[in-house]
Amino acid sequence: MPELRKDPILNRWVIISPDRGKRPQDFPAPTKKLHKGICPFCRGNEKSTPPEILAFRPENSHPNSPDWTLRVVSNKFPALRIEGEMDRSDDGLYEKMNGIGAHEVIIESPDHQADLDLLPVGRIEDTLLAFKLRMLDLKKDPRFQYILIFKNDGEAAGATLEHTHCQLIALPIVPELVRGEITGAQRYFDSKQRCIFCDIVSLEKKTRLRIVTQNERFITLCPYAPRFPFEMWLLPQFHSDRFEDCDAQDLSQLAGLLKESLMKMRVALGEPAYNFVLHTSPMNGNNGRHYHWHIEIMPKLTKMAGFEQGTGFYINPVLPEVAAETLRNTKV
Amino acid sequence: MPELRKDPILNRWVIISPDRGKRPQDFPAPTKKLHKGICPFCRGNEKSTPPEILAFRPENSHPNSPDWTLRVVSNKFPALRIEGEMDRSDDGLYEKMNGIGAHEVIIESPDHQADLDLLPVGRIEDTLLAFKLRMLDLKKDPRFQYILIFKNDGEAAGATLEHTHCQLIALPIVPELVRGEITGAQRYFDSKQRCIFCDIVSLEKKTRLRIVTQNERFITLCPYAPRFPFEMWLLPQFHSDRFEDCDAQDLSQLAGLLKESLMKMRVALGEPAYNFVLHTSPMNGNNGRHYHWHIEIMPKLTKMAGFEQGTGFYINPVLPEVAAETLRNTKV
DSSP states (O other): OOEEEEETTTTEEEEEOGGGOOOGGGSOSSOOOOOOSOOTTSTTOGGGSSOEEEEEOOTTOOTTSSOOSEEEEEOSSOSSBSSSOOOOEEOSSOEEEEOBOEEEEEEOOSOTTOOGGGSOHHHHHHHHHHHHHHHHHHTTOTTOOEEEEEEEESGGGTOSOOSOEEEEEEESSOOHHHHHHHHHHHHHHHHHSSOHHHHHHHHHHHHOSSEEEEOSSEEEEOOSSOSSTTOEEEEESSOOSOGGGOOHHHHHHHHHHHHHHHHHHHHHHTSOOEEEEEEOOOSSSOOTTTOOOEEEEEEOOSOOOHHHHHHSOEEEOSOHHHHHHHHHTOOO | OOEEEEETTTTEEEEEOGGGOOOGGGSOSSOOOOOOSOOTTSTTOGGGSSOEEEEEOOTTOOTTSSOOSEEEEEOSSOSSBSSSOOOOEEOSSOEEEEOBOEEEEEEOOSOTTOOGGGSOHHHHHHHHHHHHHHHHHHTTOTTOOEEEEEEEESGGGTOSOOSOEEEEEEESSOOHHHHHHHHHHHHHHHHHSSOHHHHHHHHHHHHOSSEEEEOSSEEEEOOSSOSSTTOEEEEESSOOSOGGGOOHHHHHHHHHHHHHHHHHHHHHHTSOOEEEEEEOOOSSSOOTTTOOOEEEEEEOOSOOOHHHHHHSOEEEOSOHHHHHHHHHTOOO
């Protein structure tokens, strides 16, 4: 059973997940290339994954048959387990609880060669709709505090399978970084009675220094203090703390801007490995006034080194104004 | 001029260092191998580095001549600059200051094939003495709040040069992670009137579950909630918040335990790339009662992926009790 453990100094939680664990000799010093055998995410290999939780397929098509355009399945090697109780325990100095959670995979296309940003906008919209539907379903489970959706694309970004996919992890705690964002946003709201993200969008539209692209309802910009070169944030221009409140029109506009932003990154940077993460409000708590959901896109161009790990203090070699200008001027 | 910038939401500072910056096409999607040309850190190539700040060499040997065993030089591509004023400025939403700081390289051996842990203990002691001497010197500069010493060993750990070396960065702010440790340690002290690190050492010696190795004055253990598989912390068994207060006997004992810990990692894990970072007290502030310096050793066995980046929440596939047992039983 995996465990969640809290560092007593930083109050930083980690997942200890020995079932994903390896013996020392399983960690080759030079990193392995992505697995090139049979791909469990390809059309026709539906039996290689756990049964589907959600799929977009024609009416009358059978679950787990090859006739699909998008599938959501449980992760075969989950970091957290869906069954069980939390069993939080505290022995004085140390604190832990069972690693209860959900870990799912959203396979955006049956085609092994597909890339999310090269799919038609309608299919990207389907992907975002799948995010929303899975969130709404998992929110019913009172054990979960937070649902994180993210994408690791490419080996350098931590992907272990080449076939395009996103991941969803439902957690029994609110992760430190999200909690930090919420605390910061709350502090700002308490002093100014405004949403800090809304103020950022408004300031960025005034200076235009760090805007990458925008449409009617969404905007992509390089943040003022980015951790990574060419980091982008995609935010709604309207105030909303919960991604899952998006309606069909929002998802359509979001799909268009996500596609454009990722394609600009692809063209400007030469198809880099990348991650994106969706930050939305925790399940519980009253964050409607001060928090603002968004997607953080991080091309994988530099390595985390001792300095960053040792300080939580990132060295970024590219000014966001330069990154934004490059991306803004990239035609896709 | 590099800049320090603070994210207004998380209060997280980053260095924006455009002089280290690259054009998009300079970021190859598959990572470059380490540079194989002339090595500026090898004996005989002393002119390829900035002039030495400190060196261990025989009496009567000239500075920057080939006759040395350890050299400290400025980083030729510094993340921060030593000259100038801080010029902190605040435009309401955003805040920044000049990237003032020092960035030095400690070359532990003139031999290109050397590895820190394979050097004789006396030479490792020299390395630790160089850390201390540079710290004591840089502490005289009132602009600096923190001195971080770390090692990136191997390409996967972020090293750009193969020749063994450590780095030192003097910062005008206290990094977030160190500040977090200090805040946590202060909170514990306020409630229990004891140092949390001392309590951890004491508890770990009682259970012996996570001890890797120890000697009279120091101990290496796998922390209870490690971020990375086989992560180790090396701590003094006596209470001290400042590494630079170590006397000659401490440094000698520390060198022995550092060598043994790194060699165990090398043998158990097959010469992995790794990072270590030295966490000591900031320049200012009164942390003598509650903080406790230590070295964090992190073999580079997994990649930071979207999940970790998106949450500050690490997934670690190896229980620290298993890691500690493996390392403890590894003969070196």
